[in-house]
Amino acid sequence: MIERTNYSMLQHNTFGIDAATTCFIEYDSEEDLQEVRKRIAVAYHGLPILHVGKGSNLLFLENFQGVILHSAIKGITEISQTENEIYVRAGAGEVWDDFVDTCVKRGWAGVENLSWIPGEVGAAAIQNIGAYGVEAKDVIYEVECLELATGDKRIFSCEECHYGYRKSIFKEQLRGQYAVLSVVFRLKCSFTPNIEYGGVRKALTELGIEPDKVTMTQLRNAIIDIRKQKLPDPEVQGNAGSFFMNPVVEKVVYEQLAQQYDSCPHYDQPDGRIKIPAGWLIEQCGWKGQNLGPAGVHKKQALVLVNLGGATGEDIARLSETICRNVYERFGIAIHPEVNFIGKNGLIDVK
Numbered sequence: 468m469i470e471r472t473n474y475s476m477l478q479h480n481t482f483g484i485d486a487a488t489t490c491f492i493e494y495d496s497e498e499d500l501q502e503v504r505k506r507i508a509v510a511y512h513g514l515p516i517l518h519v520g521k522g523s524n525l526l527f528l529e530n531f532q533g534v535i536l537h538s539a540i541k542g543i544t545e546i547s548q549t550e551n552e553i554y555v556r557a558g559a560g561e562v563w564d565d566f567v568d569t570c571v572k573r574g575w576a577g578v579e580n581l582s583w584i585p586g587e588v589g590a591a592a593i594q595n596i597g598a599y600g601v602e603a604k605d606v607i608y609e610v611e612c613l614e615l616a617t618g619d620k621r622i623f624s625c626e627e628c629h630y631g632y633r634k635s636i637f638k639e640q641l642r643g644q645y646a647v648l649s650v651v652f653r654l655k656c657s658f659t660p661n662i663e664y665g666g667v668r669k670a671l672t673e674l675g676i677e678p679d680k681v682t683m684t685q686l687r688n689a690i691i692d693i694r695k696q697k698l699p700d701p702e703v704q705g706n707a708g709s710f711f712m713n714p715v716v717e718k719v720v721y722e723q724l725a726q727q728y729d730s731c732p733h734y735d736q737p738d739g740r741i742k743i744p745a746g747w748l749i750e751q752c753g754w755k756g757q758n759l760g761p762a763g764v765h766k767k768q769a770l771v772l773v774n775l776g777g778a779t780g781e782d783i784a785r786l787s788e789t790i791c792r793n794v795y796e797r798f799g800i801a802i803h804p805e806v807n808f809i810g811k812n813g814l815i816d817v818k
């Protein structure tokens with residue numbers, strides 16, 4: 468167990484916000500986490516607890532007056548294999564992209580489209596991360612957790628996680644109640660490329676690769692290239708990736724919009740509703756490349772808010788609120804942050 472008091476979270480959030488926490492504790496096994504629980508009961512009784520990963524989807528609005536937990540549980544282990552599938556357990560503290568890299572190198576298919584997403588394995592199961600037509604829920608078999616209040620271990624099947632677009636039971640009914648210890652993935656022994664999303668096919672062709680003959684490694688590398696071109700590197704410019712979720716609207720709302728803007732991009736959803744890219748709505752409001760003080764909108768991707776230097780969480784939140792208001796005034800469509808806002812007592816609901 469590593470314990471630090473009055474600790475700056477600067478190195479633990481990709482927005483580069485210098486907020487402090489009363490206490491930061493890192494543990495590296497289930498037994499260690501049980502010891503952490505005892506330590507909290509003695510030294511920090513009654514203080515709020517917040518579990519974090521790499522902080523690539525967090526926005527600290529102020530100092531956190533409580534205990535922040537971080538998992539350093541490592542390990543990627545093959546558990547069992549059938550003719551077509553392989554079950555693999557990964558520790559919550561594994562870096563997500565290291566896990567993807569291992570899978571691709573060992574020929575375990577299913578996560579290659581999720582290459583180069585920042586963060587850790589535990590958070591991937593909380594967030595239901597997604598990119599290029601794949602979501603974590605498509606490959607998660609079960610999530611092994613520890614209930615922080617009781618110390619009881621519980622295994623959630625993928626169905627019990629109630630996954631949806633960037634959401635899970637851990638972000639709603641059970642918010643803040645469980646620490647993810649490890650995640651079991653169900654992967655495929657043979658590779659079928661999924662390249663019909665986000666310009667992947669075109670990128671492969673431009674690289675001189677015949678799309679239908681692409682290898683898993685080539686696909687991973689192409690996706691990394693696309694992501695590096697499109698998204699700012701948090702090491703260079705603080706950000707948390709897509710700041711807003713794409714709104715899903717009733718068909719009639721989209722049809723009204725399409726009458727005014729025939730260029731409006733849209734994606735049909737299985738329930739008959741329509742997903743509209745939030746980035747497009749924000750760009751139409753003229754925000755791309757603009758800023759409010761040290762909080763900016765990325766010049767290549769309007770969905771990404773950036774720290775132009777020295778921004779506070781409040782600066783970023785002010786820009787977010789202004790953009791949401793402008794989009795609503797112009798289109799009558801509400802957009803909401805995907806990023807988790809953290810106040811002095813923990814996660815804050817942003818409507």
Ligand SMILES: Cc1cc2nc3c(=O)[nH]c(=O)nc-3n(C[C@H](O)[C@H](O)[C@H](O)COP(=O)(O)OP(=O)(O)OC[C@H]3O[C@@H](n4cnc5c(N)ncnc54)[C@H](O)[C@@H]3O)c2cc1C
Nearest residue numbers: 520521522523524585586587589590596597646647707708
């Ligand atoms: C440049 C960039 C690109 C991105 N691209 C994508 C993308 O393509 N697709 C996508 O879905 N996301 C993307 N993101 C967002 C981010 O990478 C994901 O949300 C990621 O899963 C966050 O992981 P993390 O370890 O940083 O978690 P954090 O941001 O630290 O935490 C996220 C949530 O998980 C909880 N949590 C973390 N670990 C645990 C644990 N072990 N137990 C219990 N709760 C835990 C936290 O309380 C919080 O609610 C991007 C971010 C950046 C900066």
